[in-house]
Amino acid sequence: MTLRIGNASGFYGDRFSAVREMLTGGPLDVLTGDYLAELTMLILGRDQLKDPDRGYAKTFLRQLEENLALAKEKGVRIVTNAGGLNPAGLAAAIRELAGKLGLDVAVAHVEGDDLLSRVDELNLGKPLTANAYLGAWGIVECLNAGADVVVTGRVTDASLIVGPAAAHYGWARDDYDALAGAVAAGHVIECGAQATGGNYAFFTEHRLGVPGFPVAEIESDGSSVITKHDGTGGVVDVGTVTAQLLYEITGARYAGPDVTTRFDTMTLAHDGPDRVRISGTKGEPPPPTLKVCLNRLGGFRNETTFVLTGLDIDAKAALVREQLEGSLKDNPPAEIRWTLARTDHEDAETEERASALLHCAVKDPDPKVAGRAFSGAGIELALASYPGFHVTAPPSDASPFGVYTASYVDAREVPHIAVLPDGRRVDIAPAEETRELSDVDDPPLPEPLAGKTKRAPLGRVIGARSGDKGGDANLGVWARSDAAWRWLANTLTVGEFRRLLPETAGLPVRRHVLPNLRALDFVVTGLLGEGVASQARFDPQAKAFGEWLRARHADVPEELL
Structure with missing residues (x-):
């Protein structure tokens, strides 16, 4: 049954x-x-x-x-x-x-x-x-x-x-x-x-x-x-x-x-x-x-997000970065990471749409260094930095972070x-018969799809799902028709993948071909640093990594659109 x-x-x-x-x-x-x-x-x-x-x-x-x-x-x-x-x-x-x-x-x-x-x-x-x-x-x-x-x-x-x-x-x-x-x-x-x-x-x-x-x-x-x-x-x-x-x-x-x-x-x-x-x-x-x-405690982390509004966004970001790092020079955190998200729009109808976000994250073995010493230094700039200075949240103590291997x-x-x-x-006895793991040779690719192309988001044609494997990111993409598979298999090479997702350009990327599923699987080594608990990037588990790829534009055959 x-x-x-x-x-x-x-x-x-x-x-x-x-x-x-x-x-x-x-x-x-x-x-x-x-x-x-x-x-x-x-x-x-x-x-x-x-x-x-x-x-x-x-x-x-x-x-x-x-x-x-x-x-x-x-x-x-x-x-x-x-x-x-x-x-x-x-x-x-x-x-x-x-x-x-x-x-x-x-x-x-x-x-x-x-x-x-x-x-x-x-x-x-x-x-x-x-x-x-x-x-x-x-x-x-x-x-x-x-x-x-x-x-x-x-x-x-x-x-x-x-x-x-x-x-x-x-x-x-x-x-x-x-x-x-x-x-x-x-x-x-x-x-x-x-x-x-x-x-x-x-x-x-x-x-x-x-x-x-x-x-x-x-x-x-x-x-x-x-x-x-x-x-x-x-x-x-x-x-x-x-x-x-x-x-x-x-x-x-x-x-x-x-x-x-x-x-x-x-x-x-x-x-x-x-x-x-x-x-x-x-x-x-x-x-x-x-x-x-394996999980270990890696130290302590903290973060502050500065809101930059209106004109001169890059200059405002440069100023507060110079000021904050200068304030911390006597006892700098072991790691400091800046990320500028250009969420601002020109001639915006609301203040929020006119604003960009400058994110600063620090890590250190000492909770005092990553804690009030860092967040206090940021807030002390409130009346001495760029015009319109404010942050998204009040200063906080450091929190412990983990490292996965x-x-x-x-x-x-x-x-x-x-x-x-x-x-x-x-x-329970271990398996008597074992075999060392090895990669599968990629099968022959289908004939490429010819014809006129049009610039369009990849997501019009392909699906994707992504996630984490420790410090590595996995991204699977699939086509929903044989014609789309002919195009996908021949177009989304490792080189094109790196071009579309510049964060991967300097990292090892492996591509695996799964023709029965009309799918490709990409593994990006090291994208997530020391794993999700270390919060190494904006999307620490790479859950939206595939949606970023689908939002990227490429020359897509018109017949697929």
Whole structure:
């Protein structure tokens, strides 16, 4: 029987009501929730510094207070990574909650990902958090032991979906194609409403309302249909699924702890209203190493935004920059970054439209240097600087910032333990068969599209979705017709990409070709500095990076317009 898996969370802070919406909106076998991201691990790490018993997503526990009885009544099993840095603690809290609610609920958890006590042994530096990305087989063991709720720490996002599918169908560890198919389905639904029209490039073509959350109907061979509950907002079509498949990948081979999924093999097909079938996905043995998410406290940061109005914007910016840096010369911050946003318009009808924003951000190991010393120096210029001096917010103290790095360790060095509902601990062996990860050679490109061209925004023809991988940015673009694909594949080279997005000009850029999806995937190394928590740029997670590309103008064939 087809396994129906719904997802009710794409990040820590997602729609609180989604758990109830998914449990009441239609039939489900399993409900998942993804609460972890690189930044979330830092947040949970800081929580745990204050209280060792914390370190998990408290929101999930509150959601269960309202919905655990409903899930039990409907026979829906729950699998979540909300355990964060303390899956055992969350599992214990759920058992306590079930007791208060008078429910007989079997709770299990997966641990072993936390490597903080072994960072010296594994040469991982001095991080605040150190967590390896585990796979799906601990979840499988817990579900096979009868767990109603499975809590994990840091597993790959797709593992929350792969585990229930593998348990349901009895897949072996070398059923790579089936596992890869489940990874594809999991990658689509793990970010919640992004699969149902959220953050979608062509949103103006649909009446989205508030998108519902997605459902994956997974078959025994790993193929799936992505859909949503009837009557919920949003849309599921080939475009929304393509967009999510391209989100935060790094090429045709997508490595995981259980299988390496070939994103260049899958095909998408319309399967009815709000239904898209994913089939043909091929899998390969996983690499011999596991990725490790490392977060450390990097120091303290602060920022001030000066408003520059009217004439002589560049001169006003130069004056306040010279004055502020001069005031800080005796004890300068370790890093100071200026950004001038020319939001001003000539002969503007409102003061706001006549104004530009000069943003100054500083970082330093000393909170005093980055704090009042910096913001006070800026405000002291109020009567001594450019005409019309004011700022967008009052001065503030510095706030701590984090630094993310990724490392890799031999999978055999990382414990993977399923703690079953009866307390038994089962060791999950690492993959016996592994294969070093390598790039896929780009396939032959289609024939170029000839004909007259017209200057137009790229977004008239292509969709895009972008995001972060630590300090790197990922940007996937896709065409919606074969003709547009012929043009896109031959036109958007790495050189043209760099020309359109000048911020990338001095950075390594890799392009990957995915013809089955009529898509290109670009990975820009180092664009985001030391990761989202370091706030290295205006858009620190590169969420709008793709929309910037779509807004850029190029010579587009007239027949595509």
